[in-house]
Every structure is written in C-alpha cells, then in structure tokens.
Amino acid sequence: MARKDIVVLGAGIIGLCVALHLQKRGRAVALVDRRGAAEETSFGNAGLIQREGVFPYGFPHDFGALLRYGLNRTIAAHYHPSALPRLAPFLWQYWQHSRPARHAEVARLYAKLIEHCVAEHDALAAEAGAQHLIVRGGWLKVFRTERERDQRFAEAEGWKMDFGVEHRKLDAQALQAAEPYLAPVLAGALHWTQPTRALDPHALGQAYLARFQALGGEFLQGNAATLEADGAGWKLRTAKGPLEAGGVVVALGPWADVLTRALGYDLPLAVKRGYHMHYRAAGEAKLNHPILDVERGYFMGPVGRGIRLTTGAEFALRDAIRTPVQLGRAEPIARDLFPLAERLDAEPWMGSRPCTPDMLPVIGPAPRHANLWFAFGHAHHGLTLGAVTGRLIAELVTGEAPFVDPAPYSAARFR
Numbered sequence: 001m002a003r004k005d006i007v008v009l010g011a012g013i014i015g016l017c018v019a020l021h022l023q024k025r026g027r028a029v030a031l032v033d034r035r036g037a038a039e040e041t042s043f044g045n046a047g048l049i050q051r052e053g054v055f056p057y058g059f060p061h062d063f064g065a066l067l068r069y070g071l072n073r074t075i076a077a078h079y080h081p082s083a084l085p086r087l088a089p090f091l092w093q094y095w096q097h098s099r100p101a102r103h104a105e106v107a108r109l110y111a112k113l114i115e116h117c118v119a120e121h122d123a124l125a126a127e128a129g130a131q132h133l134i135v136r137g138g139w140l141k142v143f144r145t146e147r148e149r150d151q152r153f154a155e156a157e158g159w160k161m162d163f164g165v166e167h168r169k170l171d172a173q174a175l176q177a178a179e180p181y182l183a184p185v186l187a188g189a190l191h192w193t194q195p196t197r198a199l200d201p202h203a204l205g206q207a208y209l210a211r212f213q214a215l216g217g218e219f220l221q222g223n224a225a226t227l228e229a230d231g232a233g234w235k236l237r238t239a240k241g242p243l244e245a246g247g248v249v250v251a252l253g254p255w256a257d258v259l260t261r262a263l264g265y266d267l268p269l270a271v272k273r274g275y276h277m278h279y280r281a282a283g284e285a286k287l288n289h290p291i292l293d294v295e296r297g298y299f300m301g302p303v304g305r306g307i308r309l310t311t312g313a314e315f316a317l318r319d320a321i322r323t324p325v326q327l328g329r330a331e332p333i334a335r336d337l338f339p340l341a342e343r344l345d346a347e348p349w350m351g352s353r354p355c356t357p358d359m360l361p362v363i364g365p366a367p368r369h370a371n372l373w374f375a376f377g378h379a380h381h382g383l384t385l386g387a388v389t390g391r392l393i394a395e396l397v398t399g400e401a402p403f404v405d406p407a408p409y410s411a412a413r414f415r
C-alpha cells in the first residue's frame with residue numbers, strides 16, 4: 001500500500017495552499033480531490049485578496065436592512081424560505097455574533113489572519129511563477145449617496161487606525177477620473193489601495209498545483225468519504241489504489257461537514273451561495289478597478305475573460321436547485337452603471353461559501369482525533385486567506401512556531 005506523511009483532502013484554494021506549504025517543508029504529501037484542482041468554490045470567485053476585509057461580513061442588525069432582507073427582494077441577499085427551518089440555528093448564532101460589540105471582537109481576531117494575506121500570496125505566487133496572475137491597485141467601494149459615502153469614509157478612518165488598512169477617499173470627480181466609463185451617478189468611492197486580486201482564481205490554483213507537483217507532491221483522485229482511522233494514522237481509497245497516511249488535513253470547503261459529521265463532530269457549518277456571469281465590455285469601455293456597488297449589493301471586476309459580475313449571499317441548502325435571481329436583479333443595474341455588452345457564459349456559475357456562525361475560519365488540530373487537522377470555513381475570504389491558512393496549518397503539523405496564534409480558530413470553540 002502506498003504511504004504518505006500527510007494527505008490533504010480537498011484541492012480548493014485552501015487545500016492547495018496547505019499541500020504546497022507542507023510539501024515545501026519536506027513532507028511527502030498527497031492532495032486528494034474527487035474533481036480537478038480549484039474547480040469548485042475556488043474556481044469562480046471575485047478574485048480579491050482582501051487586505052481591507054478585517055470585519056468579516058456580519059448579519060445586519062438595523063431594522064431597515066432586516067425588513068428589506070425579510071421581503072427577499074434585495075440583490076445583496078436572497079434566501080430559500082424552504083431552507084429556513086434547517087438554517088435557523090445557524091442564522092440565530094450568526095446574528096448573535098454580529099452584534100456590534102461581539103463583531104468588533106471577532107474583527108480583532110480575524111485581522112490577525114487578514115493582515116498577512118497579501119504578503120503570503122505574493123510569496124507563494126512568486127515561487128509558483130504566477131506573479132502575472134496577481135494584479136495590484138486595490139479596488140473601489142462606490143457610493144450612490146453622500147450619506148453612505150460619509151459614513152463609510154469615517155469607518156475607513158477607524159480601520160486605518162485599528163488595523164492599518166489604507167484607503168483613498170474619492171469624491172465624485174476623482175471617481176470619474178479614475179473610472180471614466182462609469183455613469184456619473186455616484187457620490188464617490190473608497191479606494192482600498194492594499195488589496196491585490198487574482199486575474200483568474202482557477203489559474204492561480206492551477207499554478208499552485210503545478211508548484212506542489214514540481215516539488216514532488218502527488219495529486220490523486222479520490223473520495224474523502226473512504227477515509228478510515230488506521231492505528232495511529234489514516235487510510236483511504238484513491239483512483240490509484242489504497243493509501244496510508246500519518247496525518248490528514250480536511251480542507252473540503254463547503255463539504256467539510258459531511259466528513260466531520262461522519263467523524264463524530266457537530267460543527268455549526270452552513271453555506272452562503274453566490275453566482276457569477278461574464279460580460280463583454282461594450283465598445284471601448286474599460287473598468288480599471290473592481291467595484292462594489294455597495295448600496296445595490298453586487299460586485300463587478302475586470303478579469304481575463306471580460307467583466308465578471310458576482311453576487312452576494314444566498315441562504316439555501318448547499319445542494320438545493322440553483323436560483324440565480326440576484327444575478328437577474330443586479331444585471332440591469334450594473335448595465336446602467338457601466339456599458340456591458342452580451343453575456344459570455346451559457347449559464348451562471350455557482351459556488352458555496354463555507355461559513356461558520358462566528359465568521360472565523362476553522363484552522364487547527366481536530367479536538368478529538370490525533371493526526372487530524374481542520375482547514376475550512378473561510379466564507380467570503382477563502383482566496384484571501386488561502387496562503388495564510390496554508391502556512392499556519394503547515395507550521396502546526398510540523399511543530400514549528402506558528403506565525404499567528406491559532407487558538408481563536410480552533411474547532412474546540414464550538415464544543
């Protein structure tokens with residue numbers, strides 16, 4: 001039977017970064033997925049590496065937003081009423097962790113990971129020869145009203161002081177100069193200057209895979225459901241035959257709960273689904289930065305394939321039928337803001353953000369099993385935090401001093 005030091009289950013951006021970091025440290029690593037690498041959630045996200053994302057997206061607490069969401073007609077959020085009974089315990093906890101004081105506490109813990117996101121991806125991309133896939137220049141949060149603009153400008157000052165998040169404030173005129181093809185209906189923008197972005201998240205994943213394989217790592221097809229304890233280690237079946245491993249890292253993103261439940265853990269995981277569609281920019285029109293139309297609730301940015309429009313949160317069961325209503329609502333508004341030509345994809349793409357109710361990822365040893373580690377629950381920021389999580393898990397597995405204190409991200413917090 002083939003034997004590896006470590007098997008990483010799941011070849012999304014998290015599993016890829018974990019596997020690469022372990023292989024770099026001289027471990028014999030197999031990365032196992034039932035599909036190709038970065039073909040699920042890590043395929044079609046908005047591509048941002050969000051250095052500004054210190055406050056993970058909370059559940060709204062103001063009455064107006066709750067009412068709008070409740071009516072289920074917004075672009076930012078959509079829900080399947082039939083899923084609410086199953087989602088209610090998660091939503092209740094999510095709401096509690098989003099209370100302003102608790103949210104601020106969560107942000108302090110989250111920022112410890114976020115602050116390394118750009119540097120860690122830059123390092124991996126350089127090793128993988130993938131610098132050309134990382135674009136600098138930040139992104140723009142654009143505002144329809146002066147009220148929203150001024151409120152967010154003030155918030156940005158706080159984030160700068162507390163978390164070192166840099167920004168530029170653009171008034172309507174400066175925004176027009178930066179983005180001449182946007183309709184002149186906006187009151188200004190916050191330009192987050194530190195974030196980078198992946199021109200094509202799937203291609204970045206492929207580049208990390210190629211680097212992992214060049215270092216001797218093995219990518220295998222297999223189903224995580226075949227995992228079994230085997231003495232002090234583990235075994236599982238792959239397309240190339242049975243495999244033994246000294247340790248296993250679970251990086252199954254939105255499917256992590258399938259395995260953790262089978263292993264006896266009751267973790268409060270859920271998904272927020274999201275969609276994308278590509279468009280050709282009409283005529284000579286050019287979008288210089290990605291933009292979040294925050295008062296309308298959608299995001300669009302330039303990628304290799306054209307303009308990628310991505311949607312916010314859909315609260316639904318992971319495997320429920322696709323309902324890209326948010327995309328349908330966003331498209332005419334986006335067209336009014338920027339001259340989009342025809343759709344380039346036959347069908348909208350959908351991915352499922354793997355979420356925890358306290359908005360913190362699960363990173364670290366499994367509480368009740370030796371030689372088992374968890375790396376999932378990265379919600380809106382899996383691309384952002386992929387390289388950070390990869391390094392942290394590799395340091396924990398190999399017994400190095402961790403570069404970030406892992407305690408707040410332990411699965412033990414849910415006991």
Ligand SMILES: Cc1cc2nc3c(=O)[nH]c(=O)nc-3n(C[C@H](O)[C@H](O)[C@H](O)COP(=O)(O)OP(=O)(O)OC[C@H]3O[C@@H](n4cnc5c(N)ncnc54)[C@H](O)[C@@H]3O)c2cc1C
Pocket residue numbers: 009010011012013014015032033034035036037038039040041042043044045046047048049050222223224225251252253254255273274275276310311350351352353354376377378379380381382383384385
């Ligand atoms: C619309 C949208 C926009 C987003 N924008 C951004 C953004 O701009 N920036 C950002 O940082 N994040 C963004 N995200 C979030 C980000 O995409 C995710 O957090 C991230 O991709 C999660 O990565 P992952 O590796 O945990 O999961 P995945 O990429 O889903 O990987 C999980 C892997 O596990 C495999 N798997 C599942 N079950 C099994 C099994 N039984 N056996 C074997 N393999 C299995 C799957 O095939 C898959 O390859 C966005 C998400 C969406 C939906």
